[in-house]
Structures are given as structure tokens and as C-alpha cells.
Amino acid sequence: MSQSxxxxxxxxxxxxxxxxxxEIDGEPGRMNxxxxxxAGVAALTAVLAWVQKQPxxxxxxxxxxxxxxxxxxxxxxxxxVRGLSDGKVPYFDSFAGDSINYVxxxxxxxxxxxxxxxxxxxxxxxxxxxxxxxxTALVLAVFAVVTVLATAYxxxxxxxxxxxxxxxxxxxxxxxxxxxxxxxxGLSALALSAWASRRPAWAGVLLGLAIAAKFxxxxxxxxxxLLCVRAGQWRAMGRLLAGTAGAWLLINLPxxxxxxxxxxxxxxxxxxxxxxxxxxxxxxxxxxxxxxxxPERLNLFGTGTFLVLALGIAVLALAAPRRPRLPQLMxxxxxxxxxxxxxWSPQYVLWLLPLVVLARPKLPAFIVWQVGEIVYFFGIxxxxxxxxxxxxxxxxxxxxxxxxxxxxxxxxxDQNVYYMALLARFLTVTLLAALVIREILRPSADVVRTDDVxxxxxxxxxHADDIFSLGTLRxxxxxxxxxxxxxxP
Numbered sequence: 475m476s477q478s479x480x481x482x483x484x485x486x487x488x489x490x491x492x493x494x495x496x497e498i499d500g501e502p503g504r505m506n507x508x509x510x511x512x513a514g515v516a517a518l519t520a521v522l523a524w525v526q527k528q529p530x531x532x533x534x535x536x537x538x539x540x541x542x543x544x545x546x547x548x549x550x551x552x553x554x555v556r557g558l559s560d561g562k563v564p565y566f567d568s569f570a571g572d573s574i575n576y577v578x579x580x581x582x583x584x585x586x587x588x589x590x591x592x593x594x595x596x597x598x599x600x601x602x603x604x605x606x607x608x609x610t611a612l613v614l615a616v617f618a619v620v621t622v623l624a625t626a627y628x629x630x631x632x633x634x635x636x637x638x639x640x641x642x643x644x645x646x647x648x649x650x651x652x653x654x655x656x657x658x659x660g661l662s663a664l665a666l667s668a669w670a671s672r673r674p675a676w677a678g679v680l681l682g683l684a685i686a687a688k689f690x691x692x693x694x695x696x697x698x699x700l701l702c703v704r705a706g707q708w709r710a711m712g713r714l715l716a717g718t719a720g721a722w723l724l725i726n727l728p729x730x731x732x733x734x735x736x737x738x739x740x741x742x743x744x745x746x747x748x749x750x751x752x753x754x755x756x757x758x759x760x761x762x763x764x765x766x767x768x769p770e771r772l773n774l775f776g777t778g779t780f781l782v783l784a785l786g787i788a789v790l791a792l793a794a795p796r797r798p799r800l801p802q803l804m805x806x807x808x809x810x811x812x813x814x815x816x817x818w819s820p821q822y823v824l825w826l827l828p829l830v831v832l833a834r835p836k837l838p839a840f841i842v843w844q845v846g847e848i849v850y851f852f853g854i855x856x857x858x859x860x861x862x863x864x865x866x867x868x869x870x871x872x873x874x875x876x877x878x879x880x881x882x883x884x885x886x887x888d889q890n891v892y893y894m895a896l897l898a899r900f901l902t903v904t905l906l907a908a909l910v911i912r913e914i915l916r917p918s919a920d921v922v923r924t925d926d927v928x929x930x931x932x933x934x935x936x937h938a939d940d941i942f943s944l945g946t947l948r949x950x951x952x953x954x955x956x957x958x959x960x961x962x963p
Contacts (some may be wrong), residue, residue, distance in 0.1 A: 505627055512637040516622040519641050520615035523650035527611075531604060541859035542882055544852050548653045550607045558591045559603065565729050565736030573746070576739035581729050582687035583654045586613065611651045617660030618650055624663035625828040628670040628801075630930030632835045632922065639831045639840060645823045645847045652821040658688030659824045665691070666828075669698070669800070669933040674710040677933075678717020685718070686725040689744075690825055693811055696784065697803035700791040701932070706941030710934045745773060751854055752818035754900055757893050776814045783810035793944040796917045799929040801832035802910050809907045813900065820854055823847045826903070832931060833910050836921060846902030853887065853895025860886025870894070 530536075530545035540546040553559055556577050557569035564577035564584035577584045590613065594605040626637030640646065650656060661684035669677035684691035695718065702711035729737040746769050749755045755776075759766045766772050787806050791798055808825060812818055830840060860867035865885040868876060873887055913920040922930065928937045 505633055508626060508634055508637065509623060512622050512626055512634075512641060513619050515638065516619040516641040517615070519643075519646055520611075520618045520650065523618075523647045524608075524611050524615070526647055527607075527651055531607070534604075535607075538859065538862060541855040541862065541886070542884060544648075544855040544882075546855060547607065547651050549610050549651060550603055553591075553603050553606045556587075558587060558606070561591075564588050565733040565739075568736070574739065574743060576736040578739050578743045579654065580686055580688055580740055581726050581737065582683060583657060585725075586610075586654060586657060586687075607651075610654070614651060614654070614656040617656040618646065620660040621656070621663045621828055624660070624667040625831060627667045628931040629832055629835065630922070630927060636831045636835050639835065639837075640827055643827055644844055645851070646827065648848065648851050649821040649823055653819070655688060655821045655824045658684045658691055659828065661687060662691045662694065663828050665694075666801075666804075666832075666931055669714070670931045670936075672710075672933045674713040674934065675717040678714040678719075679721040681714070682718040682721025682723075683725065686722050689740075690808065690811065693807050694804050696788070696807050697791065697800060700788055701797060701800060701803065701935050704792060704797050704940060704943055705935050705938040707934045707938065745769065748772065748816070750817040750819070751858070752820065752822075752850070752896065752899075753816050754813065754818075754896070755816055757896055760889070760893075772816050776816055779814035780811055783814070786810075789944070790911065790914060792942070794914050794917075796923075797929075797935070797938075797940055797943070798914045799833070799920070799922065800931050800933075800935060801829055802834075802914055805829040805833040805910055806907055809903055813904065818899075820847075820851050830906060834906065834913065834921075839906055839909055843902040843906055846898040850895045850899035853892050853898075856883045856887045857889070857892035857895075858886070859883070860888065862886075 527545045527547055529543045530540040530547070531550075533539040535547065535550045537546075537551075555569075555571075556562075556564070557567060558564075560569075562569055564579075564587055565581070568575040577587065579587075587610075590606055590609045593609055594602050597605040622637050622641045625640050626633040629636035661680055665677045665680035665684060668674075668680055681691055681694060695715070698714060699711060702708065702714075726737065748769055749759060749766060749772065755763070755766050755772065766775075784807060787803065787810060790806075791803055805826070808829060812822060812825075830843065834840070856867075856873075863885055867886040867888045868883050868891070869888050870891050873883055873891055876883055917923050929935055932938075
């Protein structure tokens with residue numbers, strides 16, 4: 475279905491594919507007025523996320539106490555376990571470990587660890603671990619605020635609602651400081667805002683930095699390329715890809731050249747690790763699915779399933795009656811990656827949060843999903859507690875009785891209760907994906923696309939004509955015989 479061309483500006487000129495900026499659908503100047511409110515709410519949420527970790531900080535993040543109180547973080551223990559406390563430089567210095575000998579994170583995350591470690595050196599030896607956590611939390615809080623503002627910016631008329639949905643998310647409070655994920659989340663949100671502003675080269679640079687911090691933003695190139703192909707936006711696509719590759723290489727190449735083994739650790743570890751907590755395979759293996767104990771077979775199954783789902787998303791992108799909005803496809807491809815993944819940590823909810831809000835800014839399903847994430851958040855810690863203490867853990871009725879008495883699950887939960895929590899998250903995310911697919915196939919049901927709004931986050935895609943789709947391809951094939959018959963003498 476062909477869409478309307480870009481409207482001329484006040485001087486009668488039609489904006490080019492990649493002009494220096496573009497007004498996103500919505501009331502002009504509205505975002506400027508919302509910045510103080512949204513930044514303030516996001517900052518408050520960041521403080522609450524820090525407060526949520528204090529019952530564990532007071533116990534020096536003792537593992538049993540952190541799982542009992544559900545306030546675990548990787549940041550404090552990894553400061554010691556990954557050699558940062560001994561002054562080791564990520565990727566360049568190895569440490570003693572059973573299967574990991576270098577920092578197993580992408581380069582930009584390791585750079586952040588090292589910078590914070592340098593900053594906390596003035597603290598006393600005994601205080602550096604906690605200082606490392608607090609300074610890291612402060613940096614991540616900045617990226618949380620950035621994520622909220624960038625998400626609101628690209629939401630168009632729904633900017634206030636979208637910003638508050640992210641800023642007031644219970645899952646953000648619970649998971650903000652488990653790991654370094656907010657670095658990649660914030661950079662990805664900035665990349666999307668740059669794309670929405672019709673700055674594809676800068677969007678590529680920011681996306682390349684996000685990929686250098688965490689692997690998952692690489693997936694967003696697929697939806698961007700597909701939609702650019704459908705809209706014929708080749709120039710913008712080229713600038714995006716060039717910016718992405720250039721920024722990623724700028725961060726990674728020095729480490730690749732001078733610390734190859736350390737740089738390779740993330741990739742080799744990702745390939746060799748087995749089923750982790752949170753993965754659907756953890757449940758399926760217990761239900762008799764064989765072969766999952768072998769990392770090679772597990773990788774093949776997970777990657778194959780993702781590729782099949784990704785192919786389906788590509789067909790959807792090119793066959794939908796109206797070109798899908800960019801956040802819709804970005805959300806779907808991320809879900810396609812997460813559902814069959816062998817690792818699904820609690821903080822991965824942060825990856826989805828901005829995209830859920832932009833793909834479908836409706837509260838009912840969002841609240842159901844947040845409940846599913848909250849259930850899983852407490853479920854994983856209390857199950858790990860049960861595995862650690864090896865005592866009689868609570869079944870569902872005992873857990874409900876304990877919580878009704880305003881007490882914590884002191885000995886954890888049994889495996890069946892954990893599986894309920896795991897499936898609650900898996901099914902609520904699947905539900906969101908199904909609702910997004912429905913709205914792609916029925917654009918009239920999309921709350922964003924009302925009153926001639928197209929794709930506020932789309933940048934050069936916003937109100938662009940369709941150049942190529944499976945529908946137009948079929949029409950051309952039907953028209954070809956008719957045209958041949960008309961020209962035949």
C-alpha cells in the first residue's frame with residue numbers, strides 16, 4: 475500500500491531523505507516541556523533502584539542474603555572475581571578461573587569497568603568494592619534517564635505516556651543495577667532517537683557503540699535494512715551501516731590488535747556456555763528434551779529457531795498491508811532472539827522495555843507483562859536460594875502463605891514454582907509479540923497510527939512511499955502479461 479510523500483516545509487521545499495533534522499509527529503516543543511518532568515521521575519526511579527539494593531549492600535552482597543532479599547547484583551562480586559580489585563586491566567590481564575580467564579563482556583562494557591575502577595582508587599582498599607558498585611550505579615542511572623528521554627522523544631504524541639511507562643516500570647527498579655545492561659540500552663535508545671531525527675550516520679555511530687557494549691543491538695540492523703529496502707531509502711541505509719561499522723571498529727580494533735585473547739573471551743564463552751537460568755531449555759530439559767547438554771547442539775537449535783523466526787519477521791515486514799513501524803519490528807526481532815536463547819537473565823527485561831512502550835503504548839498488556847517479569851525476578855532468586863541452602867523449599871501454597879504473612883521465602887522455592895515463574899515471563903512476552911503482529915497486520919488497530927500519523931520513530935521512513943513489497947511485486951507480475959499482450963501486434 476502506497477503511503478503519502480513527505481510534506482513540504484514552510485518554504486515549499488520537500489525535505490530530503492537525510493536532512494539535518496525532522497519534526498517528529500506530535501506537538502512542536504512538547505518534548506522540551508516534558509524533559510524536566512521525565513528526567514525527574516527517571517532520576518527518582520534510579521534512586522529507588524539503588525535503595526532496593528541496600529539491604530544486600532549492608533551485608534556486603536553475601537549470596538544467601540542477596541537471594542533471600544532479592545537484591546542481587548553482579549557488579550560488586552565481579553569487581554573481585556574478574557581481577558579488578560587487583561588492578562587488572564580488562565582484556566589485557568588474565569585472572570585465575572575455571573573456564574573464564576578474561577573479562578567476558580564486549581569491549582565498551584569492559585572499558586566502563588576499567589574507568590570506574592580508576593575513579594575509585596582514592597578510596598581505601600576495604601571500601602573500593604562498594605565504591606565501585608555505587609559509582610557504576612551512578613553511571614547507569616544517567617543511562618536510565620537517557621533511555622527515558624530518548625524513548626519519549628521518538629514516541630511522538632505519546633511522548634509523556636511512553637516516557638512515564640519506562641520511568642515508572644517496576645522492572646526498571648528491580649533490575650537496573652544487576653549488570654551493565656543499561657549502557658547498551660541507553661546507547662540503543664539514543665541511536666533510535668538519532669534515526670528518528672533523520673540523522674542516519676549518527677544513528678549508526680550510536681548503534682555501533684551499543685553493539686560494542688552488548689551483542690543484542692546488532693539485531694536492530696535487520697529491521698532497519700528491511701524497512702529501508704521497502705521504502706527505497708538506500709542512501710540512509712548506507713550511512714547507517716557505515717556509521718555502525720566505523721564506531722564498532724573504532725572501539726574494538728585496538729583491543730583486537732593488542733589483546734586478542736582477551737577480546738575473544740566474550741565470543742568463545744558465549745559459544746561454549748550451556749543452558750542458563752531463565753532459558754526455556756531449562757524447563758524443556760527437565761521435561762525430557764534430549765541433546766541440550768551439548769553446547770554445539772544447543773547453539774544449533776537456538777540459532778536455527780531464531781533464523782526461522784527472523785525469516786518470518788522479514789516476510790511480515792515485506793508483506794504487511796502497510797509498512798510496519800520501526801519499533802514494532804525491532805521488538806519482534808529481539809523477542810525472536812530471546813525466546814529460543816540459552817541465556818535469559820532477569821535484567822534482559824531492560825532490553826525490551828523501551829521497545830515495548832514504542833511498539834505498543836497500551837497499559838493493560840504492558841501491566842500483565844510487568845507482572846510476569848516481577849514474578850520471574852523473585853522466582854529466580856528464591857530458586858537459587860533453595861539450590862544453595864539445600865533445605866526443604868516452599869511449594870506454591872507454602873509460598874503464598876509466607877507472602878501473605880509479609881515474610882520472605884527463607885529457604886527458597888521448589889522447582890515447580892520456579893517453572894511457573896519462568897513460563898509466566900515466557901508467555902507474557904509471547905503475548906506482547908502476538909499483539910504487535912496483530913497490529914502490523916491490522917494497522918487500524920495500532921493506537922500510534924491515528925490521525926494520519928505514520929511512524930514517529932521512522933526518520934526517513936516516516937511518511938515515505940513504498941517502493942518494494944511482496945504485494946507490489948505480485949502486482950507487477952500480474953501486470954507484466956497484460957503489458958506484453960497490449961504491445962503485441
